[in-house]
Amino acid sequence: MSNGIMSRVIEESLRPSIEARTDSYMMVNVRPGEKVAALLDLLSRLAGMTPSALMADRLSEALADYAASSTAHGPAILDAAETALKQDRTFYDDCALSLLKKRGVIEVVPLGLIKMLEDKKKEP
Amino acid sequence: MSHPNERIIKPEGGHMSEERLVRLRSDTLPPAPEESHPRRSERKYNMRIKRQDLTLIDELAKAASRPRSEVINELLHSILLKELNSISKIDARLLVAMTADRDAKYDDLARPWSFDALMREIDFIAHNVMDHGVPEDTPEDFHSEEFMSLRAKLQEVRR
Numbered sequence: 001m002s003n004g005i006m007s008r009v010i011e012e013s014l015r016p017s018i019e020a021r022t023d024s025y026m027m028v029n030v031r032p033g034e035k036v037a038a039l040l041d042l043l044s045r046l047a048g049m050t051p052s053a054l055m056a057d058r059l060s061e062a063l064a065d066y067a068a069s070s071t072a073h074g075p076a077i078l079d080a081a082e083t084a085l086k087q088d089r090t091f092y093d094d095c096a097l098s099l100l101k102k103r104g105v106i107e108v109v110p111l112g113l114i115k116m117l118e119d120k121k122k123e124p
Numbered sequence: 125m126s127h128p129n130e131r132i133i134k135p136e137g138g139h140m141s142e143e144r145l146v147r148l149r150s151d152t153l154p155p156a157p158e159e160s161h162p163r164r165s166e167r168k169y170n171m172r173i174k175r176q177d178l179t180l181i182d183e184l185a186k187a188a189s190r191p192r193s194e195v196i197n198e199l200l201h202s203i204l205l206k207e208l209n210s211i212s213k214i215d216a217r218l219l220v221a222m223t224a225d226r227d228a229k230y231d232d233l234a235r236p237w238s239f240d241a242l243m244r245e246i247d248f249i250a251h252n253v254m255d256h257g258v259p260e261d262t263p264e265d266f267h268s269e270e271f272m273s274l275r276a277k278l279q280e281v282r283r
Contacts (some may be wrong), residue, residue, distance in 0.1 A: 006272075024174055024175050024176070024180055025172050025173065025174055026172075026173055026175050027170050027171070027172055028170070028171050028172075028173050028178065028192075029168055029169075029170060029171075029194070029241040030168070030169045030170075030171045030192065030196055030197070031166070031167065031168050031169075031194065032167070032196075032200055032201075033197060033228075033234075034228045034230060034234065035169045035201070035227055035230065035235075035236070035237065035242060036197055036201050036204060036229055037169075037199050037228070038225065038227045038228035038237070039204045039208065039221075039224040039237055040200065040204060040222075041224075042220065042223055042224045042227065042278075042281075043204065043207060043220075045281040045282075046274075046277060046278070046281060049248065050186060051171070052171045052172045054172075054202060055171060055203060056172050056173075057201060059171075059173060059174075059175060059203065060177055060202045061182065062199045062202050062203045062206075063177055063180060063181065063199055065202070066184070066195075066198070066199060066202070067180060067184060068232070071192075071267075073184060073185070073187065074259035075181065075187060076180070076184045076187040077183070077184070078178035079183045080176070080179045080182075080184075081184040082176060082185075083179050084176045084179055085180065089174070091176060092174060092175075092176050092186055095176040095177050096174075096176070096177050096180050097176055097180060098176075099252070101146045108153050114232050122173075123191075
């Protein structure tokens, strides 16, 4: 009985993260140019992977490099960070925003938590 | 009935006597290249992209007034270029680049992968030519092990 309740509790507590994981990817239709398609096909065949699988992890790294390549990208990085944190409360592991945070390009300060702690300190 | 390689031309407002026949001697022209491959630019891929990455791509595209697809293509190109240049042996790197180029139909303005694969060497040759007036005198050499194994693998996947 208790096993059943506990397993349901665990299952329900895990649900948001499971949903977040499956929801964290999107399928996008891409039409690359002649040059990109030729090497993408060849490397996919050599690696025995689909083009999508081959590019999936590397894309975040390349995107982080691209975003960090110019100060002109600053407002776009901030806008994307705002959308991500509003929707998901956190940056997903190894996504470009998370990599930019690791590299120190963006900082996330837990302002609410700091204020709360300061208020607690002020309490008599 | 007019022949497909012939046109009868008369200047506007001109006299009958000014009428000319222009005949294209197609036998003097080289044959058109065979269209053996489908145009790659028409190929579509379903890419699995992290949602938050897509948000950043969209914001970067919006800021630069570029379509999302253009930014994604630029990212794919930079990943592939990095992968190509990670092959340390020049012959193996060039083999992969030339194999990809053979499968692509470039327009005259495109820069093939073979050129990208040789960028470091081209830079070296250019400096050599500027300094000494002649390209590097390369002695005959054997292919690297990387080249040999890649060639075998390529023959396998292209079969």
